[in-house]
Amino acid sequence: MKKAYQxxxxxxxxxxxxxxxxxxxxxxxxxxxxxxxxxxxxEIRIEGEEEQLKKFIDLLPQRAPSHAKIFSLFIEEVPxxxxxxxxxxxxxxxxxxxxxxxxxxxxxxxxxxxxxxxTDRRFEYPFITCTLCGPRFSVIExxxxxxxxxxxxxxxxxxxxxxEYENPENRRFHAETTACPLCGPKIELYNAQGILVAEDRxxxxxxxxxxxxxxxxxxxxxxxxxxxxxxDDSLVIEILRNRKLRKKKPxxxxxxxxxxxxxxxxxxxxxxxxxxxPMAPILILPSKGNLPYNLNEGLKELGxxxxxxxxxxxxxxxxxxxxxxTSGNLSEEPLLFxxxxxxEKLSKIADLFLVHDRPIKRPLxxxxxxxxxxxxxxxxxxxxxxxxPLHLSFEVSKPILAVGAHEKNTISxxxxxxxxxxxxxxxxxxxxxLARFKKTIEDFLELYNxxxxxIVADYHPFYASTKWAKQWGNERGIPVVFVQHHIAHLYSVxxxxxxxxxxxxxxxxxxxxxxxxxxxxxxxxxxxxxxQYNRVYTFRPFxxxxxxxxxxxxxxxxxxILLEIFGEEALNLPLPFLKTFEEKEILLLFKAWKEGINSPxxxxxxxxxxxxxxLLALCYxxxxxxxxxxxxESLYSWDIKENFEFEVLDNFYIDWExxxxxxxxDLKKRKEPNIIATKFINTLARVVQDIAVRVGLNSICLSxxxxxxxxxxxxxxxxxxKKGFSVYKNKNFPPNDGGLSLGQAYFTALSLRE
Ligand code: ZN
Ligand code: ZN
Ligand code: FE
Numbered sequence: 136m137k138k139a140y141q142x143x144x145x146x147x148x149x150x151x152x153x154x155x156x157x158x159x160x161x162x163x164x165x166x167x168x169x170x171x172x173x174x175x176x177x178e179i180r181i182e183g184e185e186e187q188l189k190k191f192i193d194l195l196p197q198r199a200p201s202h203a204k205i206f207s208l209f210i211e212e213v214p215x216x217x218x219x220x221x222x223x224x225x226x227x228x229x230x231x232x233x234x235x236x237x238x239x240x241x242x243x244x245x246x247x248x249x250x251x252x253x254t255d256r257r258f259e260y261p262f263i264t265c266t267l268c269g270p271r272f273s274v275i276e277x278x279x280x281x282x283x284x285x286x287x288x289x290x291x292x293x294x295x296x297x298x299e300y301e302n303p304e305n306r307r308f309h310a311e312t313t314a315c316p317l318c319g320p321k322i323e324l325y326n327a328q329g330i331l332v333a334e335d336r337x338x339x340x341x342x343x344x345x346x347x348x349x350x351x352x353x354x355x356x357x358x359x360x361x362x363x364x365x366x367d368d369s370l371v372i373e374i375l376r377n378r379k380l381r382k383k384k385p386x387x388x389x390x391x392x393x394x395x396x397x398x399x400x401x402x403x404x405x406x407x408x409x410x411x412x413p414m415a416p417i418l419i420l421p422s423k424g425n426l427p428y429n430l431n432e433g434l435k436e437l438g439x440x441x442x443x444x445x446x447x448x449x450x451x452x453x454x455x456x457x458x459x460x461t462s463g464n465l466s467e468e469p470l471l472f473x474x475x476x477x478x479e480k481l482s483k484i485a486d487l488f489l490v491h492d493r494p495i496k497r498p499l500x501x502x503x504x505x506x507x508x509x510x511x512x513x514x515x516x517x518x519x520x521x522x523x524p525l526h527l528s529f530e531v532s533k534p535i536l537a538v539g540a541h542e543k544n545t546i547s548x549x550x551x552x553x554x555x556x557x558x559x560x561x562x563x564x565x566x567x568x569l570a571r572f573k574k575t576i577e578d579f580l581e582l583y584n585x586x587x588x589x590i591v592a593d594y595h596p597f598y599a600s601t602k603w604a605k606q607w608g609n610e611r612g613i614p615v616v617f618v619q620h621h622i623a624h625l626y627s628v629x630x631x632x633x634x635x636x637x638x639x640x641x642x643x644x645x646x647x648x649x650x651x652x653x654x655x656x657x658x659x660x661x662x663x664x665x666x667q668y669n670r671v672y673t674f675r676p677f678x679x680x681x682x683x684x685x686x687x688x689x690x691x692x693x694x695x696i697l698l699e700i701f702g703e704e705a706l707n708l709p710l711p712f713l714k715t716f717e718e719k720e721i722l723l724l725f726k727a728w729k730e731g732i733n734s735p736x737x738x739x740x741x742x743x744x745x746x747x748x749x750l751l752a753l754c755y756x757x758x759x760x761x762x763x764x765x766x767x768e769s770l771y772s773w774d775i776k777e778n779f780e781f782e783v784l785d786n787f788y789i790d791w792e793x794x795x796x797x798x799x800x801d802l803k804k805r806k807e808p809n810i811i812a813t814k815f816i817n818t819l820a821r822v823v824q825d826i827a828v829r830v831g832l833n834s835i836c837l838s839x840x841x842x843x844x845x846x847x848x849x850x851x852x853x854x855x856x857k858k859g860f861s862v863y864k865n866k867n868f869p870p871n872d873g874g875l876s877l878g879q880a881y882f883t884a885l886s887l888r889e
Pocket of ligand 2: 316319
């Protein structure tokens with residue numbers, strides 16, 4: 136007997152070759168009807184013999200394409216329409232977007248094979264893609280996901296591409312971003328004056344040649360510009376550093392394949408898998424230390440990734456050295472993605488520009504992931520991961536817009552049963568980043584068709600994101616709520632773990648966050664339960680001499696701590712860092728400390744890292760965020776198990792005084808910096824263990840920028856699990872301020888339930 140069904144598939148089902156898959160499956164069982172993309176996901180109308188229908192429905196979730204993820208199947212019997220064929224229909228636009236958009240995907244194996252096959256018509260074509268790989272989120276202009284709604288609409292398919300696109304047997308059947316040398320995007324090489332130098336193959340060849348000669352290349356890639364230079368030449372690196380005004384921040388390196396990667400970093404099987412995955416993140420791994428010192432300033436770790444576009448692949452193919460592949464932007468500014476702007480901004484940095492004519496709708500930085508023993512820490516989430524949502528176990532009662540932090544900003548949307556976190560936007564101090572922040576909000580609201588009914592921002596009144604939220608909300612009559620910084624950090628973990636009840640000890644350590652008592656927090660312990668929280672421990676506060684200035688000039692924090700311990704006598708201690716101050720300067724700082732002028736109180740653990748780093752003369756200036764902490768981390772020695780003393784005062788303040796006295800003692804004994812650095816990090820792990828035992832809750836939740844410190848987190852986990860605690864931490868989202876909008880959104884979503 137014939138029957139007909141209406142099926143709605145929700146999940147990651149657009150841009151993954153799902154419709155062609157359904158089409159072929161229907162053909163196999165002689166079924167008729169249609170399939171189409173909708174805002175809900177994919178809708179299927181299917182009819183035919185009952186037995187065949189049953190097989191179709193059984194197999195549908197089992198054989199789905201590799202990138203597809205089905206979250207739900209809704210099946211309903213409907214009257215027969217007596218279709219003659221099975222067809223793929225054009226999509227339609229409805230209200231809220233219910234399916235999940237796919238991130239941009241690295242090149243797949245099949246495409247890679249064709250790319251190097253001289254008999255293939257796409258041989259060495261830099262924009263080869265199929266239903267399994269290539270641009271997605273970065274080219275989508277509107278929904279549903281179909282070619283005319285992407286920036287590929289400017290490239291009408293040629294006859295042969297159309298044949299493939301329409302042929303159910305072909306692996307490019309309904310591949311929305313497919314193209315070939317005849318009909319697709321092209322590359323061109325320009326010099327810094329904007330004069331065309333070469334096209335197509337010759338452009339690629341000349342670009343390679345230039346890199347080989349030590350030139351710097353601006354390359355328009357998949358989701359934005361890269362700056363590229365050879366990574367094995369310290370002089371070239373120096374030139375790039377000078378031109379980019381990037382003093383010490385490590386550069387990431389791209390190598391042509393895994394066996395090349397193995398020459399420069401230590402790799403496990405799991406690391407290899409992640410490097411070669413379609414997300415193709417930059418992975419920070421233990422370095423073998425055989426590339427120039429100024430590449431990563433002697434750090435023990437190196438960021439490495441593989442070519443994820445055919446264009447990068449072709450560029451690297453014949454180069455006998457690894458390349459620096461870093462974001463194409465000016466220092467502190469957002470990633471560039473449009474040709475004109477890139478020419479304007481990068482002409483003083485790059486010697487040549489290798490560009491193409493496929494517009495990028497929205498820029499995404501490369502994602503950065505750091506290895507920490509047996510687990511990974513998301514450092515920066517962008518290309519390859521955004522916009523995969525976080526699914527919740529409950530429905531959000533009204534759409535929420537969370538605007539994130541001030542640094543490493545991201546924004547989030549919460550609606551239905553999910554939270555979508557934007558790509559990394561940047562530090563909002565910069566005007567252009569602020570403009571990008573506003574644009575990203577506009578873009579997300581439009582793309583997902585959301586009208587937020589509540590806005591959530593950080594409690595800090597001077598964050599640019601907070602100020603924007605207040606104004607935007609007021610203009611529209613939308614309520615704005617504020618979540619304390621460290622609370623947001625901790626709820627980002629609970630969001631990831633899908634936890635919405637129970638008691639936790641939450642530990643949030645970072646550089647700075649505005650506290651409920653208007654001081655600067657950053658070494659906090661909270662009792663958490665549902666949306667109830669209570670600050671139960673913190674670090675003994677100290678003064679940030681000169682406020683914000685102490686964040687860069689970290690000698691000030693070391694000085695401030697010594698003044699707290701020894702008073703004026705601190706000025707006469709025989710420490711190298713003290714000698715680097717001018718006489719007048721140090722007296723002024725002393726006065727500032729004594730009288731509390733422009734010296735806000737802080738309990739930040741991030742700043743303690745700064746102080747120790749300055750005491751050890753490792754670093755006096757944070758030329759990028761987290762530099763001092765990274766230097767200490769890099770010195771960590773696993774065989775040293777000792778730690779310094781610490782005390783807990785008034786059952787509330789963790790006192791660092793015994794620890795700093797211990798450090799001075801060790802310095803006097805001329806102990807190696809790696810011993811002191813290790814003992815310091817071990818002390819922090821001990822502090823957590825001690826407080827955990829005092830508080831006595833079984834579940835411990837860790838977040839904040841300090842939790843990117845891999846030896847610290849590993850030691851912590853080791854100590855805590857040994858004592859029987861369960862440890863929860865961020866997994867797919869950053870523990871740093873990049874995860875803040877997620878925590879804000881989740882905390883608010885939970886509050887709305889009550
Ligand atoms: Zn492919
Ligand atoms: Zn074509
Ligand atoms: Fe933070």
